[in-house]
Amino acid sequence: MKSIVASNGAVHILERESPRVKPSFLLIKTLFSAVSPGTEIELIGVSEGKEISLGYSAVGVVEECGEGVSDYQIGDVVACYGAPYVGHAEYLLVPTTLCAKVPENMEPKQAALAGIGAIAIHALRVAKLEFGETVVVVGLGLLGQMIAKIANAAALNVIALDISEERVSMLQQDGINSFSSIRDMENELMNATHNKGADAVLLCAGGKRSPLTHESLKWIRNQGKVVIVGDIEPDFPRDLMFAKEAQILISRAGGPGRYDKQYELQAMDYPYGYVRWTEGRNVAEYLRLVDKKRIDVQPFLTETVDFNNAPGAYKDLLDKKSQVLTSIIAYNN
Structure with a gap:
């Protein structure tokens, strides 16, 4: 599969091995991912002599469910959030704690912003x-x-x-x-x-x-x-x-659970009655706000680029005067 990385101060598309599903994870075929300008431009700046995967917010279709997964099924459209599991790549392997189902009538491109x-x-x-x-x-x-x-x-x-x-x-x-x-x-x-x-x-x-x-x-x-x-x-x-x-x-990232290996790597959710708003539940709340038209995110979706042309999109985001706040990467795989 192809993946977008930063290396030596530039953005590249690399060929990488496709992930294999494992217990409590979802294998997701990416539809759209959102560029987070502040975080990603900073990573590009510190990429000298190394490769850094870019991206952390995406939406896609479930291709395969790992052992023990009961809340999702093949074909579900899901939003997902959180590096290193989520990035600009054709396929993503994401713990269920970092995913949420996209409402039926919601435009998937809007769900790509769920991490933000x-x-x-x-x-x-x-x-x-x-x-x-x-x-x-x-x-x-x-x-x-x-x-x-x-x-x-x-x-x-x-x-x-x-x-x-x-x-x-x-x-x-x-x-x-x-x-x-x-x-x-x-x-x-x-x-x-x-x-x-x-x-x-x-x-x-x-x-x-x-x-x-x-x-x-x-x-x-x-x-x-x-x-x-x-x-x-x-x-x-x-x-x-x-x-x-x-x-x-x-404020650290998207909520309780971020950077906790048990919550993320082992997909062990926190008890709802004790930790009401985890990072995964905050993703779901964003989807609800958009679906119910409580917030309008269409102004953020004006710039869509094909995956193969994505490296060029970062140049516009370096222009602080631009109205382009992000680029949505579209996958045609």
Whole structure:
């Protein structure tokens, strides 16, 4: 089978051995996979002298069910999430804990974004916001846009910020207050909260050390929260943290279970009554939100590329001013 990898700062298609099904896993023939620009472009940059598989969010058709699988059958269309099991490859071998059935009338291309959706949902769960509270989403790449849409669907008061006017305008079409000017965003925030500040700020931007860490503490209320979602170092001044008794939180991937070998490699799910929202259940929740038309992800699906032409798609994603937030890779195998 063919697979997409990063090597020596470039993207290549390689021929690899097709995976064989094993207990509690699904062998999936890929229909579509979604490029995650932030993560994958970073991996390309550190690929000198090695090969790194790219991708972590896809949708496909079940070709074979491993021993012990009872909730899926051959022919099911499923969304799946999580490297190293999910990537840009013609066939995927994925534990059932990282899969969810795609609703019957849902466009498979939308389901390819399920991994990004799960990460967005988990970030909002980490913030522990209640409906009616105010959240500022900073950085409107693919993940920031997804978080803002889901927060809006959850009846939160969403205020979004990005230096790109094009990305700001994309969210404004959903009726979400979005700004390319910090001053304008701050004015809206103070008006909306009667000068109290946001209940939480979600930092979805990149850039390692960033002045946003300092600024975000000014935007939250007393005992408010700052959640780091993007690739930012947690550099927060103690005096501002102390003054507001601020909470600094980090959101890791798509939810409980991520990087747990028992949950992923052995496909051992957590008890529903004790861990309500695992990464797999967050994938299913994203599918529900799209299926019920609570969120509109069509603006993310404007760029579809054939698998064989996928290496060229990464060039557009390097252009930060582009409205292209991701590319959907189509498989014609």
